[in-house]
Amino acid sequence: GQNIDQPTEMTATEGAIVQINCTYQTSGFNGLFWYQQHAGEAPTFLSYNVLDGLEEKGRFSSFLSRSKGYSYLLLKELQMKDSASYLCAVMDSNYQLIWGAGTKLIIKP
Amino acid sequence: DVKVTQSSRYLVKRTGEKVFLECVQDMDHENMFWYRQDPGLGLRLIYFSYDVKMKEKGDIPEGYSVSREKKERFSLILESASTNQTSMYLCASRPSTDGFNQPQHFGDGTRLSIL
Numbered sequence: 001g002q003n004i005d006q007p008t009e010m011t012a013t014e015g016a017i018v019q020i021n022c023t024y025q026t027s028g029f030n031g032l033f034w035y036q037q038h039a040g041e042a043p044t045f046l047s048y049n050v051l052d053g054l055e056e057k058g059r060f061s062s063f064l065s066r067s068k069g070y071s072y073l074l075l076k077e078l079q080m081k082d083s084a085s086y087l088c089a090v091m092d093s094n095y096q097l098i099w100g101a102g103t104k105l106i107i108k109p
Numbered sequence: 110d111v112k113v114t115q116s117s118r119y120l121v122k123r124t125g126e127k128v129f130l131e132c133v134q135d136m137d138h139e140n141m142f143w144y145r146q147d148p149g150l151g152l153r154l155i156y157f158s159y160d161v162k163m164k165e166k167g168d169i170p171e172g173y174s175v176s177r178e179k180k181e182r183f184s185l186i187l188e189s190a191s192t193n194q195t196s197m198y199l200c201a202s203r204p205s206t207d208g209f210n211q212p213q214h215f216g217d218g219t220r221l222s223i224l
Contacts (some may be wrong), residue, residue, distance in 0.1 A: 004151060004204075029224060030209045031209050033212060035212075040217075040218075041148070041217060041218075042113070042216055042217045042218060043152075043215045044200070044213035044215070045214070048212065050209065050210065051152075059120075060188045087151070087152070089152075091152075091209060093207070096154065096167075097152075097154075098151070099151030099152040099153075099212065100151050101149055101150055101151045102151070109163035
């Protein structure tokens with residue numbers, strides 16, 4: 001079957017760095033997406049990786065290793081507004097998104 | 110900016126009722142999706158549509174149907190609501206599948222309670 005694994009919850013301190021991991025087993029691979037979802041709001045797109053390596057966008061970076069079925073989202077200089085759930089999703093061979101359950105990130109002052 | 114609008118943020122209905130959830134997008138996207146989101150589970154795809162008049166079953170279509178009569182509007186129908194359909198429902202849209210890196214854009218969701 002297809003499976004996406006992420007930690008359920010993580011806690012970090014304002015100003016620090018946090019890494020949210022995502023491992024996947026899917027039938028085919030056409031890219032991996034990260035989304036951010038604040039409580040009660042719509043998921044919003046953060047990043048897309050299809051080639052191995054690191055993609056950097058400001059304070060957020062996303063890494064992919066296709067051979068290991070592994071990705072992470074790196075958040076630097078954490079701010080209180082980064083408190084949210086972070087969703088990992090893989091596009092499979094049918095071009096459908098398979099979603100992880102999400103990681104709830106709690107930022108403490 | 111892409112705008113995906115869902116008709117209701119909160120909805121309370123009774124068991125056995127026929128329930129309509131509406132979704133409208135303003136960016137002329139071909140693809141539209143309906144998901145449900147439950148605690149501890151990833152988004153689960155109910156139905157999707159590649160274009161007007163087209164529909165495809167997702168992973169959990171039982172008890173649901175959809176309608177796509179116009180490109181901008183995608184409706185989810187609960188034929189006879191049951192308590193296990195209490196959930197957050199999310200609608201999304203994206204341009205056609207020619208670009209794999211095109212993200213889905215989501216509405217704010219409808220929190221549906223079936224009593």
